Amino acid sequence: MRYLFISIVLILSSGCKLSLVDDFTESDTWISSIHNPYFSNSELDYVYKMEVAVYGNEFSGILIVKKIEQDTHRMVFTSQFGSTFFDIEFNAEGYKINTIIDELNRKIILNTLIRDFSLLLKENDTVTGRYHNKNYNVLKAKSDKRSNYYFYTLPDAVLSKIVQTTKSKEKFEIIYDKVSENHVAESIKINHKNIKLNIELNLLKK
Amino acid sequence: MRRYTFILFLLVLGYIQAQETKLAPSEIDMVKNGVSASALNSKTIVNTFTQLKHIDFLSNDIESKGDLYFKAPDVIKWSYTDPYEYSVIFKDKKLYINDAGKKSDVNLASNKVFKKLNDLIARSVSGDMLDDSQFTIEFYKKDNVYIAKLTPKDKTLSTMFKQIVLRFNKNDFLVSSVKLIEPSDDYTLIKFENKSVNQPIQDAVFIH
Numbered sequence: 001m002r003y004l005f006i007s008i009v010l011i012l013s014s015g016c017k018l019s020l021v022d023d024f025t026e027s028d029t030w031i032s033s034i035h036n037p038y039f040s041n042s043e044l045d046y047v048y049k050m051e052v053a054v055y056g057n058e059f060s061g062i063l064i065v066k067k068i069e070q071d072t073h074r075m076v077f078t079s080q081f082g083s084t085f086f087d088i089e090f091n092a093e094g095y096k097i098n099t100i101i102d103e104l105n106r107k108i109i110l111n112t113l114i115r116d117f118s119l120l121l122k123e124n125d126t127v128t129g130r131y132h133n134k135n136y137n138v139l140k141a142k143s144d145k146r147s148n149y150y151f152y153t154l155p156d157a158v159l160s161k162i163v164q165t166t167k168s169k170e171k172f173e174i175i176y177d178k179v180s181e182n183h184v185a186e187s188i189k190i191n192h193k194n195i196k197l198n199i200e201l202n203l204l205k206k
Numbered sequence: 207m208r209r210y211t212f213i214l215f216l217l218v219l220g221y222i223q224a225q226e227t228k229l230a231p232s233e234i235d236m237v238k239n240g241v242s243a244s245a246l247n248s249k250t251i252v253n254t255f256t257q258l259k260h261i262d263f264l265s266n267d268i269e270s271k272g273d274l275y276f277k278a279p280d281v282i283k284w285s286y287t288d289p290y291e292y293s294v295i296f297k298d299k300k301l302y303i304n305d306a307g308k309k310s311d312v313n314l315a316s317n318k319v320f321k322k323l324n325d326l327i328a329r330s331v332s333g334d335m336l337d338d339s340q341f342t343i344e345f346y347k348k349d350n351v352y353i354a355k356l357t358p359k360d361k362t363l364s365t366m367f368k369q370i371v372l373r374f375n376k377n378d379f380l381v382s383s384v385k386l387i388e389p390s391d392d393y394t395l396i397k398f399e400n401k402s403v404n405q406p407i408q409d410a411v412f413i414h
Contacts, residue, residue: 045264049290051305060292060305066263074263080270080292081284082259082386082394083366098390204289 018165020149021138024131034125034139034150036159037183038176042067046184048201050077054109055196061085063201065121073121088114090121112197116190119148119164120174136160146171169194226353229345237345237352237374244379250407251276251380253398261392274398275411283412295412302414309414341370350376365389 039046050063064076071092077085087098095114104110125148129140137157139150151161163173170193178186190199229237252275259268272286272293285293295302303310341356352374358364371385380401387393 043265045266045268047268058305058308058310062259062268064261064264064268068263076261078259080286080294082257084388084392087390 018168018170020163020165020170021131021140024133024136024138027130027132029127029130029139031139032127034127034141036123036125036150036162038159038179038185038188039065039067039073039121040123041183042069044182044184047204048188049204051200053196053198053200062204071123075117075121088117090118112192112195115164116172116174116199119162120188120190122148125150172197226346226348229347229352233347234345237354237379240379241374248276248380248403249278250404252400252402252405252407254400256397256399258395258397259392260395262390275407277407277412281412295414297412304414347376351382352376352379 044066046065048063048065049060051058051060061077061079064078066074068074068089069091073090074087075090076087079085084099084101086100086104088100089096089098095118100110104113125139125141125143127139128142128147131138131140132154135154137152137154139152141148141150145166147165147167149163149165150159151163152158153160158179159176160179161173161175164171172190172192175189175191176185176187177189180186184203186203188201190201192198253273255272255274257270257272259270261268269288270286271288272284275283275285281295281297283293283295291304291306293304295304300311340359342359343357344355346353346355354372354374356370356372358367358370366388367386368389369387371383371387372381373383374380375382380403381398383395383397385393385395
């Protein structure tokens with residue numbers, strides 16, 4: 001009986017262990033900082049069609065991102081008609097809400113969106129670990145109680161994915177696709193692992 | 207030198223006056239009646255439109271284009287073709303959305319907002335919104351248009367827009383543009399072109 005208990009605990013605890021980079025080789029960290037280039041050009045207006053699927057409901061609109069100062073981004077989400085769903089400023093200290101409609105101004109939704117977009121817009125992170133396999137070079141960064149894993153495809157070293165985790169669980173991932181030469185990702189997906197929330201961004205042509 | 211400055215001052219003043227002139231009470235009645243008659247007479251309207259979203263911090267306005275179909279009293283379809291295909295049909299007090307082939311009936315984030323907005327735009331397309339009980343309205347004229355500046359009294363609407371500016375062609379009293387100004391002074395400007403009034407619209411247009 002005791003052995004059964006111990007084995008259950010073992011199975012459970014091993015089941016809870018983060019397996020994200022299990023089959024990767026840990027290696028020395030030879031660089032100290034991570035630079036995410038995708039929203040870093042202050043001369044560009046980043047305009048995407050955004051589709052959000054949350055627990056069976058879907059809605060879409062236009063997401064506009066602009067780097068307005070060093071470490072500060074402004075993000076506006078509007079309906080196709082142009083009415084504003086939210087207008088939020090993200091900076092190094094946190095965020096400031098300029099406007100938000102009541103339907104989105106609910107603690108759980110808002111906190112999740114803020115966390116997602118904070119990572120999406122986070123330009124610099126500090127490396128605390130490095131892993132690799134034949135397809136990816138992975139840089140790990142710690143932020144509060146969570147960790148961010150930056151996946152760079154090899155051999156071209158393009159940032160293709162970021163996964164945010166707790167100690168034991170993957171929380172969500174950001175996947176970048178169709179990256180152009182000026183570091184604009186035409187397709188970005190944010191997928192949550194524990195809640196039914198997916199966000200899809202597709203660059204709108206100029 | 208002083209004389210030139212004075213002439214320049216007069217020129218500038220003249221220019222400002224040529225911009226927008228406030229209407230006299232008699233003119234206001236004439237415009238209201240004209241718009242109301244034109245709205246009543248417009249059983250169907252088909253327009254192309256260009257929409258500009260102006261946000262202060264952006265380098266360029268965001269431009270969208272499409273076609274608009276209106277059938278009295280309140281069936282309306284916004285069919286965006288650019289930058290992507292997206293249409294909204296407002297009929298039977300419901301919203302039917304076709305988002306690049308993905309169809310839905312309701313819109314989570316915007317149910318109340320969308321309804322207010324769509325109602326507002328449906329009525330402004332036909333001009334049927336010069337209603338003193340809902341808006342404080344000021345009238346102006348400029349070149350070949352009349353301008354109505356509406357300040358919403360409704361709370362939901364006023365949190366979205368501090369002012370709505372409608373422009374009417376002087377010759378036919380049809381709406382030529384709608385400008386929705388948000389409390390932050392950012393705005394959406396919708397300009398209508400190629401108006402066709404009272405031409406039959408096939409039922410298929412309004413099928414979801």
